[in-house]
Amino acid sequence: MTTSTKTDTLLLWVFALATLFGPIILAPFGAGYPDLLQKFAIFGIFAIGFNLLFGLTGYLSFGHAAFLGVGSYTAVWSFKLLSMNPIPAIILATLLGGLFALVIGFITLRRAGIYFSILTLAFAQMSYNLAYSVLTPITNGETGLQLDQADPRLLDTAFGIEYGAALPVSSLFGLDMNQTWTWDFMGWEIQLNAGFYVCAVVLILCFWIAMRIFRSPFGMMLKAVKSNQNRMNYTGLNTRPYTLAAFVISGCYAGLAGGLMAVTDPLAGAERMQWTASGEVVLMTILGGTGTLLGPVLGAGAIKYMEQIFSAFNKPELLDFFSFLPTAIAEPLVSVLALFVGEGWHLTLGVMFMLIVIFLPGGLMEGFNRILGLFNRRRGAAGKHPAKTPAAAE
Amino acid sequence: MDVILLQLLNGLDKGGAYALIALGLTLIFGTLGVVNFAHGALFMLGAFCAVSLSAFMGLEKVTIDETQMTAWGTPLEVRTPYIVDWFGSAGEFMLDFSVPLSILLAIPVMLLVGLIMERGLIKHFYKRAHADQILVTFGLAIVLQELVKAQFGANPLPQPAPETLSGAADIGMALGFDPHTVVYPYWRLVYFAFAAVVIAAVFAFLQFTTFGMVVRAGMADRETVGLLGIDIDRRFTIVFGIAAVVAGLAGVMYTPILPPDYHMGMDFLVLSFVVVVVGGMGSLGGAVLAGFLLGILQSFASMNEIKSILPGIDQIIIYLVAIVILLLRPRGLLGRKGVMET
Amino acid sequence: MGILEVQNVNKRFGGLKALHEVNLTVEEGTVHAIIGPNGAGKSTLLNCFVGRLKPDTGSVVFNGTSLLGLKPHEINQAGVSRVFQTPEIFGNLSCFENVMIPAFARRDGSFTLNAVSRLSGERSIQEKAMHMLEDLNMGDKAGVQADQLSRGDKRRLELAMCLVQEPKLLLLDEPTAGMSRGDTNTTVELLRTIASRGITMVVIEHDMHVVFSLAQKITVLAQGTPIAEGLPQDIKGDPRVQEAYLGGAHL
Numbered sequence: 001m002t003t004s005t006k007t008d009t010l011l012l013w014v015f016a017l018a019t020l021f022g023p024i025i026l027a028p029f030g031a032g033y034p035d036l037l038q039k040f041a042i043f044g045i046f047a048i049g050f051n052l053l054f055g056l057t058g059y060l061s062f063g064h065a066a067f068l069g070v071g072s073y074t075a076v077w078s079f080k081l082l083s084m085n086p087i088p089a090i091i092l093a094t095l096l097g098g099l100f101a102l103v104i105g106f107i108t109l110r111r112a113g114i115y116f117s118i119l120t121l122a123f124a125q126m127s128y129n130l131a132y133s134v135l136t137p138i139t140n141g142e143t144g145l146q147l148d149q150a151d152p153r154l155l156d157t158a159f160g161i162e163y164g165a166a167l168p169v170s171s172l173f174g175l176d177m178n179q180t181w182t183w184d185f186m187g188w189e190i191q192l193n194a195g196f197y198v199c200a201v202v203l204i205l206c207f208w209i210a211m212r213i214f215r216s217p218f219g220m221m222l223k224a225v226k227s228n229q230n231r232m233n234y235t236g237l238n239t240r241p242y243t244l245a246a247f248v249i250s251g252c253y254a255g256l257a258g259g260l261m262a263v264t265d266p267l268a269g270a271e272r273m274q275w276t277a278s279g280e281v282v283l284m285t286i287l288g289g290t291g292t293l294l295g296p297v298l299g300a301g302a303i304k305y306m307e308q309i310f311s312a313f314n315k316p317e318l319l320d321f322f323s324f325l326p327t328a329i330a331e332p333l334v335s336v337l338a339l340f341v342g343e344g345w346h347l348t349l350g351v352m353f354m355l356i357v358i359f360l361p362g363g364l365m366e367g368f369n370r371i372l373g374l375f376n377r378r379r380g381a382a383g384k385h386p387a388k389t390p391a392a393a394e
Numbered sequence: 395m396d397v398i399l400l401q402l403l404n405g406l407d408k409g410g411a412y413a414l415i416a417l418g419l420t421l422i423f424g425t426l427g428v429v430n431f432a433h434g435a436l437f438m439l440g441a442f443c444a445v446s447l448s449a450f451m452g453l454e455k456v457t458i459d460e461t462q463m464t465a466w467g468t469p470l471e472v473r474t475p476y477i478v479d480w481f482g483s484a485g486e487f488m489l490d491f492s493v494p495l496s497i498l499l500a501i502p503v504m505l506l507v508g509l510i511m512e513r514g515l516i517k518h519f520y521k522r523a524h525a526d527q528i529l530v531t532f533g534l535a536i537v538l539q540e541l542v543k544a545q546f547g548a549n550p551l552p553q554p555a556p557e558t559l560s561g562a563a564d565i566g567m568a569l570g571f572d573p574h575t576v577v578y579p580y581w582r583l584v585y586f587a588f589a590a591v592v593i594a595a596v597f598a599f600l601q602f603t604t605f606g607m608v609v610r611a612g613m614a615d616r617e618t619v620g621l622l623g624i625d626i627d628r629r630f631t632i633v634f635g636i637a638a639v640v641a642g643l644a645g646v647m648y649t650p651i652l653p654p655d656y657h658m659g660m661d662f663l664v665l666s667f668v669v670v671v672v673g674g675m676g677s678l679g680g681a682v683l684a685g686f687l688l689g690i691l692q693s694f695a696s697m698n699e700i701k702s703i704l705p706g707i708d709q710i711i712i713y714l715v716a717i718v719i720l721l722l723r724p725r726g727l728l729g730r731k732g733v734m735e736t
Numbered sequence: 737m738g739i740l741e742v743q744n745v746n747k748r749f750g751g752l753k754a755l756h757e758v759n760l761t762v763e764e765g766t767v768h769a770i771i772g773p774n775g776a777g778k779s780t781l782l783n784c785f786v787g788r789l790k791p792d793t794g795s796v797v798f799n800g801t802s803l804l805g806l807k808p809h810e811i812n813q814a815g816v817s818r819v820f821q822t823p824e825i826f827g828n829l830s831c832f833e834n835v836m837i838p839a840f841a842r843r844d845g846s847f848t849l850n851a852v853s854r855l856s857g858e859r860s861i862q863e864k865a866m867h868m869l870e871d872l873n874m875g876d877k878a879g880v881q882a883d884q885l886s887r888g889d890k891r892r893l894e895l896a897m898c899l900v901q902e903p904k905l906l907l908l909d910e911p912t913a914g915m916s917r918g919d920t921n922t923t924v925e926l927l928r929t930i931a932s933r934g935i936t937m938v939v940i941e942h943d944m945h946v947v948f949s950l951a952q953k954i955t956v957l958a959q960g961t962p963i964a965e966g967l968p969q970d971i972k973g974d975p976r977v978q979e980a981y982l983g984g985a986h987l
Contacts, residue, residue, distance in 0.1 A: 004856055060525045111720060114429050114524050115675075118667045119720060125664050126713040134706030217840050217858065218851040220829070224837050227826040234786065234824065235838045235897065236812030238846040245849055275664065279532060286529065339544050347540035353533030357526055358518070
C-alpha cells in the first residue's frame with residue numbers, strides 16, 4: 001500500500017523536475033525555446049483534462065475545443081476589464097470553462113456512445129459559428145479579441161498600475177510574461193521564459209490533481225462507468241453525476257489551458273474552437289495512451305514537437321538533405337516527402353492518427369510497456385507480466 | 395406566401411445534399427455497424443472528380459496565328475481546348491456540360507475508392523469499439539482532405555453549371571405571383587431532381603432486388619442473416635461502395651452551387667451526422683426526411699425577417715433542432731427502438 | 737407482513753400479457769424460489785422488483801416503501817441487490833476494485849465526489865472488500881482483472897459484490913445456469929451458508945435440485961400468473977404444478 005503512494009510521489013517529483021528543467025533538457029533537441037515550451041505545457045494541461053473524461057469514463061467528446069476557446073476569450077476579457085495580472089485571468093478562464101461544461105454536459109450526457117460524440121461536436125460547432133457571427137461584440141469575430149490601450153483594466157487602475165503608450169503585456173506582479181533570460185550552457189542557448197514558468201507550475205499542479213483523481217474512490221467510480229454502467233446502477237450508484245463531474249473537471253482543464261494561451265499571447269480567436277482543435281486533443285491523448293497518467297502529456301509534447309519540426313521543413317531543404325542520393329531517386333522521394341512537411345503537416349497528423357488507432361491503440365505508454373515487457377522476458381522473468389491495471393494497493 | 399415558397403425551394407437543394415450524404419452514412423451504419431467520419435470526405439472527393447474532369451477537358455492546345463498580331467506586335471496565340479479541336483461543336487457541348495458529365499467519371503472512381511476503403515481499412519474495424527471507428531475514419535478524412543489540398547490548393551474552385559441551365563426560372567409567375575418574386579436558379583431545380591432520382595434508385599434497389607432484401611435483413615438482424623449462411627461480408631463491401639458513390643454524386647452535382655474546396659467534406663459531415671441522428675440512426679427513410687427537413691429549416695432561418703428577431707439563428711438552427719430531438723426522442727424521428735441506445 | 741409485498745401486478749408488452757394479477761409475499765429471512773416454465777414471466781417479475789421495468793398496475797412494496805417509479809440505483813440503496821443471469825461485473829477492473837465499488841456505494845450513497853481521499857487510505861473499505869473475497873474463497877484472485885476470471889469465478893465475484901453491500905434482499909436470476917454439476921453443488925452450498933446468516937433471498941431457478949435444496953417457500957408461475965405457492969414438499973406433489981411445469985411428468 002505504501003509502495004504505491006511512494007511510486008506516485010516519485011513520479012510527481014520526476015515530472016515536476018522534468019517540467020521545470022524543460023528548457024535545459026529540451027535545448028539539445030532544438031525544442032528549448034519559450035514558444036514551443038509553452039505549447040507543451042498548455043496542450044499538456046488540455047490533454048490531461050481530456051483524458052480525465054475520455055480515459056476514465058470512455059465518453060469521447062468531440063467538442064472540447066469549445067471550452068478552450070471560452071477560456072481564451074475569458075482571459076482576454078479579464079485583461080481588458082480587470083487586470084493584466086494572469087492570476088485572475090486563469091481563475092476566471094477555469095471557472096467559465098467549467099460553467100460551460102456544466103451546461104453542455106448537462107444536456108449531452110443524457111446520451112452515450114456516438115450520440116454523445118455527435119452532440120458535443122454539434123455544440124462545439126454551434127459555439128464556433130456563434131463566435132463568428134452574433135457574438136462578435138464579445139469575440140470580435142474574424143479579427144479575434146485583442147488588447148487595446150484604451151481598455152479600462154479596473155483593478156490595475158485601482159492599484160495605480162500604468163502601462164504607458166505601449167500595448168500592455170500580461171504581467172505577474174511586475175514580472176512580464178514575455179520576459180526571457182538567456183544564457184549559454186555547454187554551447188546551447190538556454191532560454192528561461194516567465195510565461196513558460198507560469199504554465200509549468202500550473203501544469204505540475206494539474207498533473208498532481210489528475211493523479212489524486214486517478215487514485216481516489218471517485219476515479220475508480222469513473223473507471224467503473226467506462227466498464228459497466230448497468231452494474232453501476234444496480235450497485236446503487238447514479239452514473240449521471242459522476243460523468244457530469246468528470247465532464248466539468250475536464251472542461252475546467254480546457255478553460256484553464258485556453259486561459260494560459262491568452263496569458264502567453266493575449267489574443268483569442270474563434271478558430272481555437274473549431275473541430276480540428278477538438279480532434280487534435282483526442283489525438284494527443286490516444287497517441288500518448290488513453291487512461292494513463294503520463295500519456296496525454298507525452299502525446300501533447302510529441303505532437304507539438306513534430307508539428308514544429310515537420311512544418312519547418314520545406315522542399316528545398318529536403319532536396320538538400322537527400323543530396324547524397326542520385327537525382328533520379330532523390331527527386332521523386334522528395335516530392336513524396338514534401339507532401340508531409342511544411343503546409344502538409346496536417347497530412348502527417350492524419351496518417352499518424354490512423355497508424356496509432358490501427359497498430360497501437362494503447363498509445364506510446366503501451367509501446368513503452370511492450371518494450372519493457374520484452375526486456376523482462378529476455379531476462380527470464382517469465383510469468384511476471386506487467387500488471388495491466390495496477391491492483392489498487394494491498 | 396411567395397417568400398415562404400422561395401425559402402422552401404431554397405431549402406430543397408441543400409436538403410438534397412444532406413439527404414444524400416446522410417443516406418450513405420446511415421446505410422453504412424445500419425449494415426456494417428460502422429460510424430464513418432470519412433463520409434464527408436467522400437462527398438468532397440466527388441466534387442473534385444468534377445474539378446478534375448473539367449480541368450482535364452479544359453486542357454488547351456496553343457496555336458500561333460501568324461496572320462493576326464497582338465497589340466505588342468507578337469503573333470497572336472490562339473488557345474483551343476483539345477476537346478473542341480477534335481470534336482468540334484460536340485466538344486464544346488461536352489466542355490459546357492462538364493459537371494453532369496463528371497457523373498460518368500465519378501461512379502467508377504467513387505466505387506473504387508469505396509471498395510478500397512472498406513477492404514483496406516473499415517473491414518478491420520467491424521469488431522472494434524465505436525470510438526476506434528470514429529477515430530480511424532476521422533484520421534482518414536484528414537488524410538483525404540490534405541491530399542486534395544496538396545493537389546488542388548486551398549482555394550475554392552468554382553465550377554459553372556452548363557450554359558443552358560445557368561439561368562433562373564421565374565417560378566412565381568407560373569404560379570400566379572408577381573414577376574421576379576420567386577426566382578429560382580435552374581441548376582438548383584436540377585439538383586433537387588437529381589437527388590430525388592438517386593434516392594429513389596437506392597430505395598428501389600434495396601426494395602426490389604434480392605441483394606437489397608438481404609441487405610435490409612442484415613440491417614434488421616445481422617446475426618441471423620449471417621447464420622443463414624449468406625455471405626454477408628461481400629455484400630457489405632458493395633453496400634459501402636454504393637454509399638461512397640451516392641456521396642460522390644452528391645458532391646459532383648453540388649459544385650455549381652458551392653465552389654468546392656478541400657474542407658467542404660468536414661463541413662457537410664458534421665451536418666449530415668446531425669441529420670442521421672435526427673432521422674434516427676440506421677433509418678433510411680429518416681435520413682431522407684430529416685435531410686430535407688433540416689435543409690428547409692435552415693433556409694427559413696436565414697430569412698432576414700427571422701434573423702432580425704433571433705440573430706444568428708441561421709448558424710445554429712440545425713444543431714438546436716438536433717439537441718431538442720435527441721433529448722425528446724432519443725432514437726430520432728423514424729429510428730427503431732434499441733439501435734445504439736446504450 | 738413480509739419484507740417484499742407484491743400485489744395485483746400486471747404487465748403487458750403490446751398484446752402479450754407478461755404478468756397477470758401476481759400476488760407474492762416474501763417473508764424476511766427466508767429463501768423464496770420462483771419457478772415456472774420458460775416464458776412464464778419470472779424474469780419480467782424480477783425486473784419489476786429492481787426498477788428495470790415498471791408494472792402497468794399493482795404495487796411492489798419493499799420494507800414498507802413502494803419501489804414503483806424508483807430508479808435501479810435508488811432501489812439498490814434501499815437494500816435490494818441483484819445477481820444477473822450472465823454476470824455483470826466491471827470487466828477491466830481488478831476483483832478487489834470490483835468489490836470495493838459496492839462497498840463504497842453502501843457507505844457513501846449513490847454519488848459522492850470523493851476525489852480527495854486516496855483509495856489506499858480507505859482502510860475500512862479495503863478490509864471489508866478483502867474479507868468478502870476471502871469469505872468466498874477468492875482472496876488469491878484479488879489482483880486479477882475481472883474479465884480474466886472463469887465463468888464460475890465471475891458469478892462468485894458478482895455474489896461477493898452483492899453481499900458486501902449487506903443487502904436486506906438478494907435477488908438471484910438463475911445463479912447456477914450453465915454450471916457443471918460440481919460447480920452447482922459448490923454454489924448451492926455457498927448460497928445455503930449465506931441464507932443461514934439470515935439474508936432474505938428470492939431465487940429464480942430452473943434446476944429443481946437447486947430449488948428444493950435451497951428454498952423454504954416456492955411460487956410457481958405459469959403464463960404470467962402464480963398457479964401455486966407453498967412449502968417445497970407441497971409443491972412437489974401438486975398436480976397442477978406438474979401439469980403446467982412438466983407437462984404431466986413426475987418429479
